[in-house]
Amino acid sequence: MRVLRYVGKRLIFIVPQLFGIILVSFFLVKLIPGDPAVLMLGPFATEEQLEKLRAGMGLQGTVLDQFWIYLTNLVQGDLGTSWQTTQPVLLDLFQRFPATLELITLALLLALVIGIPLGVAAAYFKRSIIKKFSDYYGLLAGALPDFWLGLVLIFFFYTMLDWVPAPLGRLDIALIPPPTVTNFLLIDSVIAGDWQALWSALGRLILPVVTLGVINAGPILKMTQSTMERMLESDFIRYAETCGLPRSVVIRRALRNSLPSIVTIISVLYGFLIGGAVLVEIVFSWGGAGQYAVQGVLNADINPVLGFVLFSAIFSLVIYLIVDLIYFAIDPRIRS
Amino acid sequence: MNPQPAQSEALRGGEQPVSAGQVLRIHGLSVSYPVYGQEPVKAIRDLDLGVRPGEILGLVGESGSGKTTLARAIMGLLARPGRIDGGAVNFDGRDMRALSEEALRAIRGRDIAMIIPNPRGELDPLLTVGRQIAAVARAHLNITRAKAEELALEMLRAVQIPDPKRRFNAYPHELSGGMAQRVVIAMSLVCSPKFIISDDATSGLDVTVQAQVLDLLRALVRDKRTAMMFITRDIGITAHFCDRVAVIYAGEIVELAPTGRFFENPMHPYSVMLLAAFAHNPKLREKWHKPLASLIRSQGKACEYATRCVHVEPQCNATHPELRELEPGHFVRCFVPVLRPA
Ligand SMILES: Nc1ncnc2c1ncn2[C@@H]1O[C@H](COP(=O)(O)OP(=O)(O)OP(=O)(O)O)[C@@H](O)[C@H]1O
Numbered sequence: 187m188r189v190l191r192y193v194g195k196r197l198i199f200i201v202p203q204l205f206g207i208i209l210v211s212f213f214l215v216k217l218i219p220g221d222p223a224v225l226m227l228g229p230f231a232t233e234e235q236l237e238k239l240r241a242g243m244g245l246q247g248t249v250l251d252q253f254w255i256y257l258t259n260l261v262q263g264d265l266g267t268s269w270q271t272t273q274p275v276l277l278d279l280f281q282r283f284p285a286t287l288e289l290i291t292l293a294l295l296l297a298l299v300i301g302i303p304l305g306v307a308a309a310y311f312k313r314s315i316i317k318k319f320s321d322y323y324g325l326l327a328g329a330l331p332d333f334w335l336g337l338v339l340i341f342f343f344y345t346m347l348d349w350v351p352a353p354l355g356r357l358d359i360a361l362i363p364p365p366t367v368t369n370f371l372l373i374d375s376v377i378a379g380d381w382q383a384l385w386s387a388l389g390r391l392i393l394p395v396v397t398l399g400v401i402n403a404g405p406i407l408k409m410t411q412s413t414m415e416r417m418l419e420s421d422f423i424r425y426a427e428t429c430g431l432p433r434s435v436v437i438r439r440a441l442r443n444s445l446p447s448i449v450t451i452i453s454v455l456y457g458f459l460i461g462g463a464v465l466v467e468i469v470f471s472w473g474g475a476g477q478y479a480v481q482g483v484l485n486a487d488i489n490p491v492l493g494f495v496l497f498s499a500i501f502s503l504v505i506y507l508i509v510d511l512i513y514f515a516i517d518p519r520i521r522s
Numbered sequence: 523m524n525p526q527p528a529q530s531e532a533l534r535g536g537e538q539p540v541s542a543g544q545v546l547r548i549h550g551l552s553v554s555y556p557v558y559g560q561e562p563v564k565a566i567r568d569l570d571l572g573v574r575p576g577e578i579l580g581l582v583g584e585s586g587s588g589k590t591t592l593a594r595a596i597m598g599l600l601a602r603p604g605r606i607d608g609g610a611v612n613f614d615g616r617d618m619r620a621l622s623e624e625a626l627r628a629i630r631g632r633d634i635a636m637i638i639p640n641p642r643g644e645l646d647p648l649l650t651v652g653r654q655i656a657a658v659a660r661a662h663l664n665i666t667r668a669k670a671e672e673l674a675l676e677m678l679r680a681v682q683i684p685d686p687k688r689r690f691n692a693y694p695h696e697l698s699g700g701m702a703q704r705v706v707i708a709m710s711l712v713c714s715p716k717f718i719i720s721d722d723a724t725s726g727l728d729v730t731v732q733a734q735v736l737d738l739l740r741a742l743v744r745d746k747r748t749a750m751m752f753i754t755r756d757i758g759i760t761a762h763f764c765d766r767v768a769v770i771y772a773g774e775i776v777e778l779a780p781t782g783r784f785f786e787n788p789m790h791p792y793s794v795m796l797l798a799a800f801a802h803n804p805k806l807r808e809k810w811h812k813p814l815a816s817l818i819r820s821q822g823k824a825c826e827y828a829t830r831c832v833h834v835e836p837q838c839n840a841t842h843p844e845l846r847e848l849e850p851g852h853f854v855r856c857f858v859p860v861l862r863p864a
């Protein structure tokens with residue numbers, strides 16, 4: 187019951203939160219210099235042609251007028267058009283957002299699989315090689331740029347060993363993509379029963395997922411390790427030790443109590459990676475949402491940028507809501 | 523250092539610090555905490571002590587005197603960077619220092635249980651208290667989950683928690699301090715241990731709750747003839763709770779006696795000060811809660827208490843006194859003990 191009321195309250199707040207985010211990002215984006223009309227029509231366009239185009243794009247009048255136009259379109263589900271792709275932004279994002287989500291979700295799963303066990307082991311065996319290894323790992327993962335690791339992996343596993351397909355997008359160009367349902371290639375190819383597409387998509391996911399997973403395991407490892415260390419020193423774990431509980435039980439209890447911090451860092455990484463994976467997307471020609479937004483910024487294509495911000499904001503808010511629900515599930519002190 | 527325990531017991535007839543038939547026997551135990559760039563802190567020095575089955579031994583001493591260190595050394599759970607420098611801990615015929623970590627784990631909670639203060643902080647905040655008690659039973663008793671939970675409920679009844687069925691499913695934060703302390707007691711008794719260490723267990727509770735919990739604990743321990751080491755800073759509690767009282771000062775036993783004898787005639791000046799302080803002077807009482815770390819680092823050539831003692835003689839500063847038996851079963855570490863005229 188409490189949970190439902192809590193979720194309801196959060197959902198009500200989502201609308202004003204989103205409005206604030208759009209407001210701020212709209213005016214920030216407007217600060218980016220560049221006139222899309224000039225970019226579109228080229229240097230030989232007449233002033234008359236330019237005015238007409240601007241009017242058509244909702245770019246006439248003051249910035250406030252323009253904001254109003256954007257908002258009225260938005261509530262009707264119209265995010266405008268990208269002049270680069272000449273498609274509605276909504277459509278573009280429905281194609282590109284899943285591409286990014288598929289990539290970063292798998293990457294985060296890999297990061298969890300690496301980071302949590304290493305962090306737990308490093309915290310429990312304080313004077314072991316594992317602890318040393320984790321220290322170096324955390325340092326390296328923090329220092330290495332992800333795109334650089336991507337390039338190195340491509341060099342070894344594609345160029346030299348030829349174990350993986352070329353870093354050119356999500357699917358072999360020779361293949362016909364499975365019919366679009368969710369735009370998550372893995373899901374769509376399973377729905378279509380197209381195992382060839384599934385295999386190809388998986389093969390192309392390997393390197394970018396490993397790149398992002400290995401790098402982002404760093405913060406997860408660090409957070410797990412430091413929280414676990416604190417928990418293992420805590421009174422209730424020391425008491426569990428004096429009760430002679432088996433090692434596995436002690437570690438499980440400490441880990442459970444560390445989960446809120448770990449979940450928090452995961453949610454932060456998740457929200458961050460939507461845009462933060464952009465360099466890796468570029469390296470692998472992924473065609474994801476981050477790439478789309480960056481193209482927009484570089485070419486004064488405002489609508490894709492705003493659309494991206496809006497999508498990311500909604501995604502982050504949903505993630506934070508889920509995180510709160512997880513806290514609810516874990517910690518009885520919040521429930522009561 | 524000590525004469526043959528069995529022989530001297532036969533000669534004098536009093537309970538020796540360490541003797542055969544005790545479930546726990548500590549011989550010449552020394553524990554220190556290395557401090558970077560300084561002399562290590564000698565928290566326990568060459569300490570002899572034993573507890574008979576069914577006996578409640580009170581261990582009294584001010585903050586920093588080494589009570590917790592002794593308790594944890596017995597269990598093989600010294601806090602970092604503590605280490606045992608020498609001596610033997612014999613529990614129920616087993617040399618605790620020679621046991622592997624896994625063997626110690628099997629003993630902790632099953633044969634030796636510990637009750638520590640701040641009960642709510644000792645329980646896992648994410649698990650119901652019933653499950654936590656059951657977890658201890660399952661870890662040691664080789665029983666099914668259902669059986670363990672049944673046993674846990676039984677224990678909650680035994681420690682007289684009101685509405686035990688409902689409390690079984692309560693989380694630690696939903697309990698009062700006194701109730702949480704009862705849960706911890708239930709947890710320590712669930713495997714019917716041979717020996718219980720209670721370290722300052724009731725210090726966080728208010729006086730009436732404290733009395734209730736103590737009465738309950740005593741009844742349960744007596745009922746099962748469990749041996750107990752009752753650690754406290756409050757010498758008053760030991761008077762009606764313990765069979766024998768040991769006073770620890772700077773990591774040494776300075777006086778050890780049957781409770782009756784101890785309160786009739788405390789012989790060590792420090793014990794006298796303690797009793798006087800508790801009887802009359804709240805200011806003194808406060809003072810004795812302050813840790814005296816500097817004393818613990820003295821060189822051991824003098825009486826540790828000499829710097830605070832009211833009647834010091836030259837030899838007190840020249841020689842370290844031994845623990846002497848001044849009447850049957852009454853041991854004092856002092857050259858000029860306070861002797862009440864008969
Ligand atoms: N982990 C540690 N590291 C370094 N020194 C320690 C450590 N634990 C205890 N000591 C030192 O050992 C001595 C004995 O401490 P101990 O905790 O055993 O005292 P205590 O009698 O239990 O005190 P209290 O009544 O306050 O609980 C003190 O001088 C203390 O400073």
Ligand SMILES: [Mg+2]
Nearest residue numbers: 589590591722
């Ligand atoms: Mg203590």
